[in-house]
Amino acid sequence: MKNTALTETHQALGAKMVPFAGYNMPVSYEGVNIEHETVRNAVGVFDVSHMGEFLVSGPNALALIQKVCSNDAAKLTVGKAQYSCFPNEDGGIVDDLIVYRVKDEEYLLVVNASNIEKDWAWINKHNSMGATLRDISEDYSLLAIQGPKAVEAxxxxxxxxxxxxxxxxxxxxxxxxxxxTIISATGYTGSGGFEIYCKNSEVKQVWDKVLEAGADYGIKPVGLAxxxxxxxxxxxxxxxxxIDDTTSPIEAGLGWITKFSKDFINSEALKGQKERTPERKLVGFELEDRGIPRQGYDIVDGNGKTVGNVTSGTMSPSLKKGIGMGYVPAVMADPGTRIHIQIRKNAVPATVVKLPFYKG
Known part of the structure; x- marks a missing residue:
């Protein structure tokens, strides 16, 4: 089990630690609902140093990124970032990532912790143009400072x-x-804020000063839950x-990061899928009755026939109702469609809704 540079700090704060993507990570401190509301209403800080970072540089850096990424990185100027994914050769996704253009011929790719080795092998496999690659994941830390008061704090x-x-x-x-440091106006929460990239040797100082500066704004450390x-x-x-190796970006509603203005791995097949409309789509749904949808639960139609499965689900702290996402046949993907979630013996009615659930 790997540790981040802040593992002992989290333990000293009383964090509940769990194994996640090979790392010992804080899942919560005071409790998921308190931490969730802190980010929605004030400001919270996450240690997400388990994420992976690759540097791609040299005259052929852009050519490699254009080949392996679905989005059009040619649109990036220095100081801009872009959400993208690595399509595989079978219609699925190797990983989703953020691409930063750091210099004219240097890009930073930020990938998921669980996929660092897989992604590194993938990008090296396709580096026929000789771009310079460096895996700096072990050297850098990442803090996400998120919430409407982040800028002020x-x-x-x-x-x-x-x-x-x-x-x-x-x-x-x-x-x-x-x-x-890299100060990036990105994040995974929908409540604004920043992500801060710094060296492992520097992150304790940054963490301490962030908590100190945010004290008057109600800042709290926030865990993975x-x-x-x-x-x-x-x-x-x-x-x-x-999303995973078996789900296409078109099915997953990621057509907006899949740009057919250039060639990339499996682009022809994905273009065909977009033109035909995929057989299934990822949708969001809200439960109409009490219950909590969980990953892996069956999605059933009115006759009790299984038509899909829940990929993510929870009791929404902001909406106070069960919400989730899952794949259903395309004919059942329109907002307003009635579906049911099989929670133990009960088929709980739910409605397909337009994302996001939280409107802010």
Whole structure:
């Protein structure tokens, strides 16, 4: 089990630690609902240093990224980031990721912790053009400072005007006394804020100063449990749940990051699928009665026939009702469609809804 540079800090704060993607990670401190509401209403800080980071550089860096990524990275200028995925050769997804253009010929790819080795092998396998690759995952830490008060609470820690960093843009600047951090207006919660990339040797100082600066704004450390409920309320896909090697980006509602203005791995097949409309689609649903949908539960029609399965589900702390996502036949994917979730012996009625669940 790997540790992040802050594992002992989390333990000292009384965090409940669990194994996640090969790392010893904090799942909660005070409780998922308290932490969730803190991010929705104020500001919270997550240690997400388990994520993977690859540097792709050199004259052929963009060519490699264009080949392995579904989105069009040619649109990125220095200081901009982009959500994307690695399509595989069979119609599925190797991983989803964020691509940062750091310099003219240098890109940072941020990938899921559980897929670091798989992604590294994948990108190296397809590097026929000789781009320079470095896996810096073991050297860097990542903090997500999320919530509507994040800008105000953190401004004292940086000479950068944090409010001026637009969504999916980033700045390399000073933060919490550390020079050359990446301050990125990205996140997984839907409540605004930043992600801070720094070296492992620097992250304890950053963490301490973040909690100190945020004290007057009600900041709390937040664990992976609330990270999951926050992202689910936004309808954001989680790799291993809602997307994987067997789900296509078109089925998963990720057509918006799948750009056919260029060739990429399996682009012809995915283009054909988009033109035909896929047989199944990932949808969001809300339970009409009491109950909590869980990953793996069957989705059934009015006759009790299994038509799909729940990929993510929870009791929404913001909406106070059971919500989830899952794959259903395309004919049942329109908002307003009645489906049922098999919770033990009960087929609980649910309605397909337009994402996100949480409107803010």
């Amino acid at each position: 953190m401004q004292s820690l940086s000479s950068v005007d944090l409010a001026s960093i637009k969504f999916y843009n980033f700045v390399v600047g000073d933060f919490a006394g550390i020079e050359h 609330a990270r999951d409920t926050l992202r689910l309320e936004m309808g954001y896909c989680l790799y291993g749940n809602d």
